[in-house]
Amino acid sequence: NLAYNCFRDSLHCALLGVSVFLSDVEDNDGGFCIVPGSHKSNFPMPTEMIHGDKYSEFIVQPKIEAGDVVLFSEGTVHGSLPWNNPKRQRRSALYRFAPATNSYGRSYFRHEEEDGVCRWPEKMYENLTDAQRAVLE
Structure with missing residues (x-):
């Protein structure tokens, strides 16, 4: 918002x-x-x-x-x-x-899942540590 x-x-x-x-x-x-x-x-x-x-x-x-x-x-x-x-x-x-x-920033990637929620594409999570994943979530 x-x-x-x-x-x-x-x-x-x-x-x-x-x-x-x-x-x-x-x-x-x-x-x-x-x-x-x-x-x-x-x-x-x-x-x-x-x-x-x-x-x-x-x-x-x-x-x-x-x-x-x-x-x-x-x-x-x-x-x-x-x-x-x-x-x-x-x-x-x-x-x-x-x-x-x-x-902030979710509108930049415009990736919408089937449930209608915008998320980072799954490919973004490949090779990330748990700490790096936490930053994106």
Whole structure:
């Protein structure tokens, strides 16, 4: 659940994204981008925005210095613009935090079992130790 909720004067964010930038990002370099306030919209992102056909005026690519940290709700529309600076590499570390009762990333593999539950494909478990299996479950 990527929900960001406000209930009885209390904000609840189930998933937190943290980007630690290891290199500078100048205006129009590309890289990390975000749509400020989109976590509050409660509507899916328009398809035209995903493909860059429309609404680019709402997408912000912040100027960042190495060492800067950006925290954001995973419910906020965010992503990466094409990297346009051949003079330096784009370097960052992305961390995601969630309550122990939530998991993140299952939508990436889109493997649905017969019972309707999304799981890692069985092939992913081949040659894993018990500890490694526990991380995936």
